[in-house]
Amino acid sequence: MSVLVLVLALVAIGIAGYVLCRYRAVASVGGDTKKLHSLPTYHGWHGFIMGFLPGLVVLALWVVVQPLLIEQRMGRFFDPAVFEDDTQRVLLMADVRRVASGLDTAVDLGALSEQQAAQIRTEFGSVRERLAEVGVALGAEVTPEVLQAAQSYRQQAATGALWRTIVTLAVAGSAFLMALRLTDGAFRARNRVERVMQGLLLTASTIAILTTVGIVLSMLSEAIRFSTMYPIADFFFGLTWSPSFGGGSQLGLLPLLWGTLYISLVSMIVAVPIGLFTAIYLAEYASPRVRAVVKPLIEVIAGIPTVVFGLFALVTVGPLIRDWIAQPTGLGSSGSSVMTAGLVIGILNIPFISSLADDIINAVPQAMRDGSLGLGATKSETIRQVVLPAALPGIVGAVLLAASRAIGETMIVTMGAGAAAKIDLNPFEAMTTITVKIVSQLTGDTEFNSPETLVAFALGMTLFVITLGLNVFALYIVRKYREQYE
């Protein structure tokens, strides 16, 4: 049975569990449902869960584990030296799978019998041509090893699938029978269903956390590998960034960090006042009609892909700044500059700050404003002296979140700030950031196992720590002061 059919079968068992357990529970008290510990529906759901969930868990595990096991057993067809190498093995296994699925298709179409598919040998003629006849295209001629491995793979997969069906159905069936046996008037189906719900919610939240942990671990392991190839002190304190794949690279973090922080600073100088004033206007002054139009319009900005902003920086803002400010004042001659990228990232962040701050200002209790107005304060006095101080922690949180977004921004910097890693105070000079260099070190035809490539992970880790720190700090501030004002 295919996985899909199997899942459908589990659903069917579950439904049967629902109906039967519910029926059994009601029957056990002679139809007087008041005597049941739990409502009949809970007994039903308990039956469904028992019929469906254990089987599904087994099936899911099986689907994950089986390919790993089979892959391990493919080793005997290949040269161990080749198979040990991670990259090579991945390529080989991809070949094996493609040929195996090609054979499957051929059998399905009747071009080969099951017998022929299992026994075909490269010596009898080109397997590639045979498969091409039935519409399965392979990139290169199949080697004898791959063909044999593919045949073994098919056979093992078939055996695996058979056992998968048997085991899954057996587990589902016995859980189903157990549920049926447990069900009687006093059985606490409600509590058990509750526990399963709790487990489901927990699983959902764990997935997000595990993903983060996974990301960190995978970056960390590569970053550690980098630290074995390149002196880590030189990385953190080096003032020069000049990677060369031939060797003799200087991979200093500081120029990139400087560019990142400088551009973020410029962007915050743009975004914070404009975003904040927008929020104050929207929350305190705008009539409901104006608000209904302006707020969505501002938030449209947040929906524009950053690459479009990058284009805007490249073709409009950059040349404008160069022709009207940088060149006339003799401060620079490049369209790409800290100013360009900072300005555009700032614009990108305006709606982010304004809509967060707007929510926060709206959350300040009306009683606070009434109190101030009732004392004869004007609207702006009220806003400056009562509303904003009350909203300040939340606003600081919003600003820090925006800062971490600016630090992590890539596309706009690539197109607006250039790729020159240097430490300079002049904001009209081209500089670059950590994110840009991560991209440029990892793209292109480069050897993976060199410090020049692996430095990307160290950079990524640094960036992650910076933004994580900012986020944690922001959340801490927001949380610490929130309760104070109900």
Add this chain to the structure above:
Amino acid sequence: MEDMRLMERTLATNQVKVAAKGVDVFYGATHAIKDVSVDILDNMVTAFIGPSGCGKSTFLRCLNRMNDTVSVARVTGDIRLDGEDIYDPRVDPVQLRARVGMVFQKPNPFPKSIYDNVAYGPKIHGLARSKAELDEIVEKEAKDRLKEPGTGLSGGQQQRLCIARAIATSPEVLLMDEPCSALDPIATAQVEELIDELRANFSVVIVTHSMQQAARVSQRTAFFHLGNLVEYGETGQIFTNPRDPRTESYISGRIG
């Protein structure tokens, strides 16, 4: 109607601080206050009583134009403070609120220190006041905690802080909307004592749901019902010898 006019004449012998004539308030289509006329006298405590939703708060908020901040509210009629029309377009509502202070039902201290809460009004109005003078205004319990946040006080302390904050602006009229509804009997007694002292310098209007409180602290009582002013007169007379049957049934607990 005849009755009302008679009543007004007897009251007019005292000095009138706020005079409201034919006031109507609408919230969109809701007619919340219907043709209400009241004279609020100086150096007296006037109590507004009446069942929930009858418009006490609404009328109170007309007296310092706090209803201006409610976009759907519309006020018509004539309200005069010392003979000056407060709804005249030339009148600055901000200035007016400095003269007619307000204490709200729920204590609403600002998230600042106690000292800054009390100093808030004097600061924005540029009243030169020494720190020592301010310290005196703040209640005894709060005194040694001047630097602490006002939100850290108990409910009763917060409410007295709010009263102190309102008085610090030295208004002429003090409006209080159920100032004791969140307080225990002891704190209530303290606030009532405070109100009695305030009478010497201010004209006080207090909204309350407690008949006893109205009887204890006020000299004049107005009874509202469904947006109408049913009866207005001396507190003693209202409670012992109400003229309107609705007043009587409310006081004896049959409406409400």
